[in-house]
Amino acid sequence: MEQIYLQTKAATMELVEKAKIKPGQILVVGCSTSEVLGAKIGTNSNPDTASQIFAALNDCAKEYGFYLAIQCCEHLNRAIITERDAVPGAEIVNVVPQPKAGGSLATAAYAAFQNPVAVERIAADAGMDIGLTLIGMHLKKVAVPVRLDNNRIGDALVVAARTRPKFIGGIRAMYDEELL
Numbered sequence: 001m002e003q004i005y006l007q008t009k010a011a012t013m014e015l016v017e018k019a020k021i022k023p024g025q026i027l028v029v030g031c032s033t034s035e036v037l038g039a040k041i042g043t044n045s046n047p048d049t050a051s052q053i054f055a056a057l058n059d060c061a062k063e064y065g066f067y068l069a070i071q072c073c074e075h076l077n078r079a080i081i082t083e084r085d086a087v088p089g090a091e092i093v094n095v096v097p098q099p100k101a102g103g104s105l106a107t108a109a110y111a112a113f114q115n116p117v118a119v120e121r122i123a124a125d126a127g128m129d130i131g132l133t134l135i136g137m138h139l140k141k142v143a144v145p146v147r148l149d150n151n152r153i154g155d156a157l158v159v160a161a162r163t164r165p166k167f168i169g170g171i172r173a174m175y176d177e178e179l180l
Contacts, residue, residue: 001048001049001052002052003154004036004049004052004053004056004153004154005052005053005055005056006056007150007152007153007154008052008053008056008057008130008153009056009059009060010150011128011148011150011151011153011158011160012027012056012057012060012128013060014148014149014150015027015126015128015146015148015160015162016060016064016066018146018148018160018162019125019126019146019160019161019162020162021064021066021125021126021162022065022066022125023064023065023066024065024066024067025066025067025124025125025126026066026067026068026069026082026086026122026123026124026125026126027057027061027066027067027068027069027124027125027126027127027128028069028070028071028080028122028124028126028127028128028135028138028139029057029068029069029070029071029105029127029128029129029130029135030070030071030078030127030128030129030130030131030133030134030135031050031053031070031071031103031104031105031129031130031131031133031156032103032130032131032132032133032156033045033046033047033049033050033053033103033104033105033131034046034131035130035131035132035154035155035156035157036049036053036130036131036153036154036155036156037049037154037155038154038155041131041132041133042073045099045100045103045104046099046104047099047104047107047108049104049154050099050103050104050105050107050108051108053105053108053130053153054070054105054108054109054112058112066125067082067083067085067086068082068083068086068109069081069082069086069122069124069138070082070105070106070109071103071106071133071135071138072095072097072102072103072106072118073101073102073103073106073133075100075101075102076095076097076101076102076103076106076118077120078134078137078138079093079095079097079102079106079118079119079120080118080119080120080121080122080138081097081102081106081109081110081113081116081117081118082109082113082116082117082119082122083113083114083115083116083117084115084116084117085115086122087117087119087122090117090119090122091119091120092117092118092119093118093119093120094118095118096110096118097110097118121137121138122138123138123139123140123141124138124139124140124163125140125162125163126139126146126160126161126162126163127139127143127160127161128158128159128160129158129159129160130153130156130158131156131157132156132157132159135161136161139161139163140163141163141166142163142164142165142166143161143162143163144161144162144163144164145159145160145161146160146161146162147160148160
């Protein structure tokens with residue numbers, strides 16, 4: 001379990017640095033603990049594994065000042081569990097995730113957050129997908145892949161992305177490195 005924590009922390013820190021995640025921004029994370037443990041997605045939900053992953057994610061979030069948004073599984077239509085402060089004015093939905101109905105990581109997040117809420121959608125600044133759970137629907141419109149050297153947590157493949165503002169008009173916008 002310590003290895004899962006260390007791998008998660010290394011991948012998260014690498015993403016924070018490469019994506020230049022700033023305080024107050026949102027990192028969406030989808031995770032299959034089944035895949036982390038070498039099983040097919042949705043077949044071996046594991047709260048202990050989720051606790052280690054969440055602890056590493058949360059430690060990084062506290063250190064760097066960003067918000068976590070944890071994606072539920074398809075049983076809850078990939079709803080998001082996050083802190084209420086991350087989504088002011090958002091329409092809250094009434095659900096409490098469970099390991100086999102929402103996912104183990106979402107369950108761990110709901111239990112650990114100070115003021116957890118569930119929302120149907122979010123527009124995150126960056127994302128980490130642990131075990132190919134498909135988080136793209138919760139990223140801002142222009143997602144850019146981030147290639148991680150730390151791209152495995154347990155047996156699960158880790159895919160990451162950052163977002164950037166849209167380029168709208170003018171040749172200068174296409175080459176403005178500050179926007180990238």
